[in-house]
Amino acid sequence: MKAPPLLRGLARDWIGLPDVPGVRRWAWVAVIDAIGTGMRIPVTVIYLTTVVGLPAASVGIGLGVAALAGTVCAPLSGALIDRLGPRTMVIACFLTAAAGYLGYLAIWDLASFLVVAIIAEIAEHSGRPAKQALVAAMVTAEQRVPLMAFQRSVRNIGFGLGGLTSAALLTLDAQAGYHAVLAGDAISFLVAAGLVTGIHVTHQRATSRRAAGQGVERGAEQAAGQAAGQGAGQGAGQGSKGGFREVLADRRYVALAVLNTMVMTHVTALNVGVPLWIHQHTSAPPGLVGVLFAMNTALVVILQVRLTKGVSTAGQTPPVYVRAAAAFALAAVVYWAASVAGDALVLVVALLVVGVLAHTVAELYGAVGEWTVSVNLAPEHLRGRYLSLFSISFSAHQAIGPVLVILLITQAPEFAWFVLAAVLGAGCLASAWLARGAREPAEPKEMSTTP
Numbered sequence: 129m130k131a132p133p134l135l136r137g138l139a140r141d142w143i144g145l146p147d148v149p150g151v152r153r154w155a156w157v158a159v160i161d162a163i164g165t166g167m168r169i170p171v172t173v174i175y176l177t178t179v180v181g182l183p184a185a186s187v188g189i190g191l192g193v194a195a196l197a198g199t200v201c202a203p204l205s206g207a208l209i210d211r212l213g214p215r216t217m218v219i220a221c222f223l224t225a226a227a228g229y230l231g232y233l234a235i236w237d238l239a240s241f242l243v244v245a246i247i248a249e250i251a252e253h254s255g256r257p258a259k260q261a262l263v264a265a266m267v268t269a270e271q272r273v274p275l276m277a278f279q280r281s282v283r284n285i286g287f288g289l290g291g292l293t294s295a296a297l298l299t300l301d302a303q304a305g306y307h308a309v310l311a312g313d314a315i316s317f318l319v320a321a322g323l324v325t326g327i328h329v330t331h332q333r334a335t336s337r338r339a340a341g342q343g344v345e346r347g348a349e350q351a352a353g354q355a356a357g358q359g360a361g362q363g364a365g366q367g368s369k370g371g372f373r374e375v376l377a378d379r380r381y382v383a384l385a386v387l388n389t390m391v392m393t394h395v396t397a398l399n400v401g402v403p404l405w406i407h408q409h410t411s412a413p414p415g416l417v418g419v420l421f422a423m424n425t426a427l428v429v430i431l432q433v434r435l436t437k438g439v440s441t442a443g444q445t446p447p448v449y450v451r452a453a454a455a456f457a458l459a460a461v462v463y464w465a466a467s468v469a470g471d472a473l474v475l476v477v478a479l480l481v482v483g484v485l486a487h488t489v490a491e492l493y494g495a496v497g498e499w500t501v502s503v504n505l506a507p508e509h510l511r512g513r514y515l516s517l518f519s520i521s522f523s524a525h526q527a528i529g530p531v532l533v534i535l536l537i538t539q540a541p542e543f544a545w546f547v548l549a550a551v552l553g554a555g556c557l558a559s560a561w562l563a564r565g566a567r568e569p570a571e572p573k574e575m576s577t578t579p
Contacts, residue, residue, distance in 0.1 A: 164316025166290020209512025
């Protein structure tokens, strides 16, 4: 799938996207995946409660159980990424997700819902570290953060397109629209999997061949006449020597993963906290929420890649984390000010706009810090395990974050934003301190991509 020369030039010169055939294909994967997800997310709970007829409480419990299953399986996915390679795992996760979300069309009770939801969530949670590992293997270390930022930008475009598509389908016919949305999401995963099959990372194949060859030699020394295939199989496992013991022994990385649970406060604070705050504690009209979220999405698309400039190593992330903490502190003060501005509507709206602007900057810089330390501090031979451990921080925050934000805003609104700013600030500043002077593992010499 080849982009027009004008778009390719724009992506390369303005955005800084590496001009590599596999990267261009990966950009299409990100867009198509996001379109399907953007179609599904707004309607899933409504479909389960109105079309299937499940109680809302059961849906909430089922989604929580499924998310927990995905979290528990994350370490297993890391081992599989290291053994099978990230491309194979990305394809497997896309195909599994397609089966899971297609299964939503066959739900008839709570038990069937749990089965398909668990399948889908395991695929989603396992897919995150697999995608990051594939990006890390596709380009050089200097190109990784810009590529991840570009991926996030185009995914935001895809989410918007997906949301508009689902709205149009539901307008035509409600029940048929729900079925079309879920089927469309499953198809998007299948298309994405097909595109990933065309991405070839040559240095990974060479690394695997060397490992396999070493295994054959060891097998020959241990037992003459042993089959070459068996020796190669042993060699493939040697690349992961040490396993999760080695990952857990990396105290700096484990601490950064734990702290990322705090850094991610910006996500829940935006998605849950801002709408609730506007509704309960300001005089702004409810419709402003949609405008602010559209502004946030546009800023992510426009600025995410630009804010990665000059950040390609973990040692360069301390200022990034400090900026994220400062920006969120400013947003917290402005949100609080909007609640005490009373009925001065123009002032309230202006303050909320400034708050979301600052909040978005915190989000952008927080993402840059997260990507850089999580990927660049993971050694190539255990990258899958490292990234699967780091991905647990996202699941942990998804479980803790909404509860914390809702309790603070509803029970202690006068302190809510300052507490959230303290949590995020502590996570960012501690991460900045840990990342200072961090040594990155050596990269394999072969780092090239073929179409």
